[in-house]
Amino acid sequence: MIRTFFLSLALMMACALPGTARGAEAAGGDRILVMLRLPPTHFRASGGYGGGYGDSMGRSQAMRQARRIARDHHLTLVTDWMMPVIDLDCFVMRLPAGIAPEKMAEEVSQDPAVAWSQPMHDYRTLSAQAGHDDPLYPAQPATTLWHLDSLHRLATGRGVTVAVIDSGIDARHPDLAGQIKGNLNFVAGRPLIPERHGTAVAGIIAARADNRAGIVGIAPAARLLGLRACWQSDAGTAAATCDSLSLAKALHYAIDRRAAIINLSLGGPPDRLLATLLDAGMMRGATVVAAYDPHLPDGGFPASHSGVFAVSGGPIPARRPVYIAPARDIPAPRPGGGWTLVEGTSYAAAHVSGLIALLEEAQGHRQGRPRLVLAGGGYIDALATVRGKAVGCDGPCPAPLAAASRD
Structure with a gap:
């Protein structure tokens, strides 16, 4: 049985070898291998690497069978x-679009x-993935808990705009330079300045990847619309008021500019004007993500508003679905070019906004409410969410995060 396994493995690899006498083919999911026995009475091995048919009748017979x-089966004969060592001729055939290779192989x-x-099948060498070259990347909880390396092989948020309604963002920070497509101020009587909360939230969502500085955003290829609606109330903290x-x-502004995702890492009392705007935005296809405040009834507003993705840092008793994302010991950029550790459901919400940006790209920017797999x-x-699976993570699921209070 062991010998059969290695023989089959060698066979699959040989069929996929480039530079064959009849063309090179890369491995892929749209092809099957079809094994035909070599005609023994007509086959005569030649001196070439792949062997050859010494009798044209035998060669023609095999090709006729393959074409038939x-x-x-409505396949395309490729090569x-x-x-001759195992008396087989391996034919590569391409499948029509939408046909499962496993099903067709069984049929053939x-x-x-x-x-x-x-x-x-595809094969890869078993070298370790180095991940991103950003120095704080290994310290990010999402690197392990959300399998960020694997996520970024599926999507990076390209083509997705995330509106960050928050305090001021430092658009010149090394992790955010080039990531901000607009940085506007909606706070009357206060000039736009970089502030801690907005800068940290923006970095968690979309910090630049592979710039050998700081962290990697959950959606590093997404672009941010920085909309300052809050102001830092104390220079010594990240707390901000709106x-x-x-x-x-x-x-x-975010709705009018058709931002795909709107991040609201804040909470307060119910507000009719804001509720009306939220409904209008979601009717136009925007996804709204908000931080859950455990100190306010039903998590506070806008987390309590129907249709909004409410995000916490740990399990909480709630009357409606609340999603849990990393919220403690999160490395994040701070104004002036440095980095700091942050904590709170504000940053859990930022993780989910970044994840939905990945999902938007992976699904081809389809309309409809995103589906997060739990x-x-x-x-x-996160990995099952972006892959679009209906089941949990591959292998052991990540350990739960400890609960964190909202910042």
Whole structure:
């Protein structure tokens, strides 16, 4: 059995070798391998690497069979590679769009002329993935908990605009330079300045990747619309204050500019004007993400508003779905070019906004409410979400995060 396994492995690799006498083919999911037995009475090995048919009748017979099989199953004959050591000729056939390779291989294997058929598999060397070269990347909880390396092989948020309605963003920060497509101020009587909360939230969502500085955003190829509606109340903390009017102006601008995602890492009392704007934005296809405040009824507003993605840093008793994302010991940029550790559901919400940006790209920017896959208890299975699976993570699921209070 062991010998059969290695023989099959060698066969699959040989069929995928580039530079064959009849053309090079890369491995992929749209092809199957079809094994035909070499005609023993007509085959004569030549001195070439792949062997050869010494009798044209034998060669013609095999090709006729292969063409028939391809025709019967609506396949395209691509190339073949003879393997006289195991008395087989390996034919590569391309499938029509939308056909599962496993199903077609099983179907073709029923043909009496076929020794067996199988999907064309992909193989990779088993070297460790180095990940991003940003120095704080290994310290980011999402690197491990959300399998960020794997996520970024699926999507990076390219083509997605995230509106960050918050305090001022430092657009010149090394992790944010070039990431901000607009940086506007909706706070009356206060000049636009970089502030801690908005800068940290923006960095968690979309900090530049592979710039050998700081962190990597959840969606590093997304672009941010910085909309300052809050102002830092104390230079020594990240705490910021907003009002209904500043938030309404920023929210209206985000909706009018068709931002795909609107991040609101803030909370307060219910507000009719803001609720009306939120409804209008979601009717136009925007996804709204808000931080859950455990100290306010139902998590505070806008987290309590119907249709809004409410995000916490740990399990909480709630009457409606609340998603859980990293919220403690998060490295994030701070104004002036440095980095700091932040904590709170503000930053959990930023993680989810970045994740939805990845999902937007992965799904081809389709309209409709995003679907976040849960690993259990409200914890998001980020990899399954972006892959579009209905089940939890591959392998052991990430350990739950400890609960954190909102910042």
